Amino acid sequence: MTEPLTILVGPTAVGKTAISIPVAQALQAEILNVDSRQLYRHMQIGTAKPALAEQAQVRHHLLDLLAPDQTINAAAFVRAAEQALEDVRNRGKHPLIVAGSGLYLQALLYGLMPAPAAHAPLREVLRVYADRHGTPALHCWLQRLDAEAAADYHAHDRVRIVRALEVIFLTGVPFSTHRHCHRQQGPRYPYVAVGLTRCRPELYARIAARTEAMLAEGWLAEVKDLLSRGYDRSSHPMNSLGYRELLAYLEGQCSWPETVQAIVKATRQLAKRQLTWFRKLPHITWLNLSGLEEPVAVAQILEQVQRTALEPGFMTSHRGHLSSEDVAPQDRV
Structure with missing residues (x-):
């Protein structure tokens, strides 16, 4: 063994x-x-x-x-x-x-959980919807259809939200149900x-x-360095916890105290x-x-x-x- x-x-x-x-x-x-x-x-x-x-x-x-x-x-x-x-x-x-x-x-x-392959036309519909209304709106859509699956994803995690909705629409079965069935199998290791x-x-x-x-260690400077390298919001990890809040600060959308509080709140939610x-x-x-x-x-x-x-x-x-x-x-x- x-x-x-x-x-x-x-x-x-x-x-x-x-x-x-x-x-x-x-x-x-x-x-x-x-x-x-x-x-x-x-x-x-x-x-x-x-x-x-x-x-x-x-x-x-x-x-x-x-x-x-x-x-x-x-x-x-x-x-x-x-x-x-x-x-x-x-x-x-x-x-x-x-x-x-x-x-x-x-x-x-x-x-990997058995599920339908990616469906390009459906993904395009979901992408356009998210572009127009924001990824959180897409997350609310998932919440209405499968609250359990939605609870596992951040409201800005477009990739996983789209995949969950894709599976739901293609199979007619909640994404969380697919996961429960998959977890009943024994481990590979x-x-x-x-x-x-x-x-x-x-x-x-x-x-x-x-x-x-x-x-204090220089997280904001790290974000500025990434921007100087050409990585912006179009890069998936730049939309992850902390990076998106610091980008919003650099764009003048919020004050520094608001930025710090937003990062702390998002980190609690991640935990x-x-x-x-x-x-x-x-x-x-x-x-x-x-x-x-x-x-x-x-x-x-x-x-x-x-x-x-x-x-x-x-x-x-x-x-x-x-x-x-x-x-x-x-x-x-």
Whole structure:
């Protein structure tokens, strides 16, 4: 049997990067970053990409693969991830997957969802509608037809909103129903997954503090540099969290305090969507980092990885919590 993959998931700002370094070192692993925005070059600060010093401690994969004007879909990402997995294992190392993108992680673990191929005429209709009324209007359309699917996507995520609507119109079945059916299938790889979370007030405080730190580090200058390279709103990642708000600031659409608040609010919303997506994936054991010192958290993760991987039939039966201190319903993001 193939050695189980070790996976860390969690919302933005929860502390995945800081935890992943000592976990990878203990496992003699290399890290595969499953994050849709960290694939892009020249976007270091705004995507919270692991710092060069962190990358020097543990080898990282699936970073800086694309220019900001290039596009990628789940199928292409899976091919890149599979190549990275093969590379890591061929060198006798263990892969540690650190995931912030639920869609890409699901595609890697469970394969691509069977669905109709792209339909150019329908996509053109949806594109024109979005151009005239705005991508949020397209998101509202999806919300009326499939509220569950809409909850997983940001109102400006045109690519995924269009795909969800396309599948709904072509099949007459909600996009979320297709996903539920697909998730009933077994995984392509055995895996042990630990989900990292924090109590809501603490996570929100970390989001606000990290936003301020990223701006102080030069996030606005990073956006200006991207513009100087010719990347504008026509480049998909330039419409992602933080970049779109900073572009609006540079265009004079809002003040600096309004911009900062908008980024913080959008980051909170992202964290909610990430947790919603990850909680739907099976076989994830959750660890609340609130009140835990990093060495204790790392030790608990390593213990869980070792114990779970040895459990007979763990891929079909295991789902639980690392401790009784898991997030209470009222504290969930």
